[in-house]
Amino acid sequence: MMRSMFSGVTGLRNHQIKMDVIGNNIANVNTVGFKKSRVIFQDTLSQTMRGASSPQGNRAGTNPMQVGLGMTIASIDTIHSPTSAESTGNMTDMAIEGDGYFILKGDGIDQYYTRAGNFGFDEHGNLNSNGLMVLGWQDKENYMVPNDKSPQSIDTIQIRKGMMIPAEATTEVKFDKNLNAETPVGESYSLPFKVYDSLGCAHNLSIVLTKTAANEWEYRITHADGTETDLGGNTGTISFDGSGSGKYDSATGGPLTLNLSNGAANISLTIDFSNVTQYAKETNIDMTYQNGYAAGTLTGITTDTSGVITGIFDNGHSRQLAQVAIANFDNPAGLIKAGRNTYRYSNNSGEPQIGESGTGGRGTIAPGYLEMSNVDLSEEFTQMIITQRGFQANSRIITASDEMLQELVNIKR
CATH class of the missing domain: 2.60.98.20 (Flagellar hook protein FlgE)
Incomplete structure (x- = not known):
C-alpha cells in the first residue's frame, strides 16, 4: 500500500517537471531562434514478488511477478528541428538555412553558439548579440576578408561607423x-x-x-x-x-x-x-x-549567403570587410543551454566543426531574416492537457491509498 503512495509521488513530481518544460516552451513561443524541449518518461525499478521459472516435465513455466515502484524522467531533449524565418530588412540580422550555429565570444576564451542572428554593432563597431561578440574572419589592419579561414583564425568582427578606405592611384x-x-x-x-x-x-x-x-x-x-x-x-x-x-x-x-x-x-x-x-x-x-578611386567613407553594408559582410562606400566602391563563421556539431542535441539564446558544447555534442556557411554540411545564411521559435502551440496545449490529467491521476492514487490506510487504522476500533 505504501508502494502505491510512493509511486504516486514520483508521478506527481515528474509530471510537474514536464509541466515546467511545457511552460518554458510556451513562454518562448516568440523567442528568436528558440528550440523547444520535450520530456520522456521511463519506469523505475520493480520489486520482484516471484521470479520466472522454466517448464519442467509436465509442469508449465511461470512468468515473473513484479510490482513497479513508480516512474522517473528518462531525458529532457532539446529539439533542433528547422523552422521558418521572418523578414526584418535589417542587413545585420541573419538566419541559418540548414544546420549550424553562429559563434559568439563571451568574457575570456569561452565560446557560445546560437541560432538567433539578431546582431548589431556597438559603439566601437563590434558585431555583437546581447553583449556577446560574433566571431568570423577579418583582417583588421586592412579591413578585408583574409585568405586564412582556418578554425583557429576566427576572431571578433569590427566595422566602425564612418570608417574609411584609403585612396587608390589609377594604374x-x-x-x-x-x-x-x-x-x-x-x-x-x-x-x-x-x-x-x-x-x-x-x-x-x-x-x-x-x-x-x-x-x-x-x-x-x-x-x-x-x-x-x-x-x-x-x-x-x-x-x-x-x-x-x-x-x-x-x-x-x-x-x-x-x-x-x-x-x-x-x-x-x-x-x-x-x-x-x-x-x-x-x-x-x-x-x-x-582602377583608381578617392578615399571613401562607409555608408552601408550588405551580407550574402556565405556570410560575407560587404561595405558600401560613398566613392562608389565596395569592399568585403569580414565573413561570419558557422559551427556545426555531430550531435546538436548534446549541446548545453547557457541562456541568452546560446548553447555551449558538451562531451556528447562533439567538438565544434567551424567553417564557412554552405560548406561541410553547414547551412547557408539568409541576410535580413531571423529564425523563429520552433514551438508549436497546438502541440504544447495538447501535451499540457495530457500532463495535467496525468498529474490528477497520480494525485488520486495518493488519495485512494490514504483512504485504504485509514480503513486499516479503523479495523482495531
Whole structure:
C-alpha cells in the first residue's frame, strides 16, 4: 500500500517537471531562434514478488511477478528541428538555412553558439548579440576578408561607423566602343576622362584622337585645359586591321605619367585600346574602366549567403570587410543551454566543426531574416492537457491509498 503512495509521488513530481518544460516552451513561443524541449518518461525499478521459472516435465513455466515502484524522467531533449524565418530588412540580422550555429565570444576564451542572428554593432563597431561578440574572419589592419579561414583564425568582427578606405592611384585605363571609319583624315574627336592619384585627388584629363590614315589614329592626352605640363608618354597611335575588318591591331605610346606636386606619388598608368573598333558607325568611344578611386567613407553594408559582410562606400566602391563563421556539431542535441539564446558544447555534442556557411554540411545564411521559435502551440496545449490529467491521476492514487490506510487504522476500533 505504501508502494502505491510512493509511486504516486514520483508521478506527481515528474509530471510537474514536464509541466515546467511545457511552460518554458510556451513562454518562448516568440523567442528568436528558440528550440523547444520535450520530456520522456521511463519506469523505475520493480520489486520482484516471484521470479520466472522454466517448464519442467509436465509442469508449465511461470512468468515473473513484479510490482513497479513508480516512474522517473528518462531525458529532457532539446529539439533542433528547422523552422521558418521572418523578414526584418535589417542587413545585420541573419538566419541559418540548414544546420549550424553562429559563434559568439563571451568574457575570456569561452565560446557560445546560437541560432538567433539578431546582431548589431556597438559603439566601437563590434558585431555583437546581447553583449556577446560574433566571431568570423577579418583582417583588421586592412579591413578585408583574409585568405586564412582556418578554425583557429576566427576572431571578433569590427566595422566602425564612418570608417574609411584609403585612396587608390589609377594604374590602368581602358577605352571601348567605336571610332567612325568614315571620318575624314585630319578630323579629331576629344573625350574627357578622370584619373586619381595616391591621395585620392582627381585629375581631369582629355584625350584627343585625330585620324591620320585609313586605319590609323593619333592620340594626345592633355589636361582638361589643354595644357600638357607634367605629362609624359601622352602621345601615340592606334592602328586597326588593314584587311578592313575594323578590329583593333596595335597601339604605340605610353605609359602615361603625371608628375605631381601636391604631395602624392607620381602617376604611371597603361592605356588599353584593345576593345576599340573602327566601323562605319558614329564615333562613341568611351572610357569604360579605370582602377583608381578617392578615399571613401562607409555608408552601408550588405551580407550574402556565405556570410560575407560587404561595405558600401560613398566613392562608389565596395569592399568585403569580414565573413561570419558557422559551427556545426555531430550531435546538436548534446549541446548545453547557457541562456541568452546560446548553447555551449558538451562531451556528447562533439567538438565544434567551424567553417564557412554552405560548406561541410553547414547551412547557408539568409541576410535580413531571423529564425523563429520552433514551438508549436497546438502541440504544447495538447501535451499540457495530457500532463495535467496525468498529474490528477497520480494525485488520486495518493488519495485512494490514504483512504485504504485509514480503513486499516479503523479495523482495531
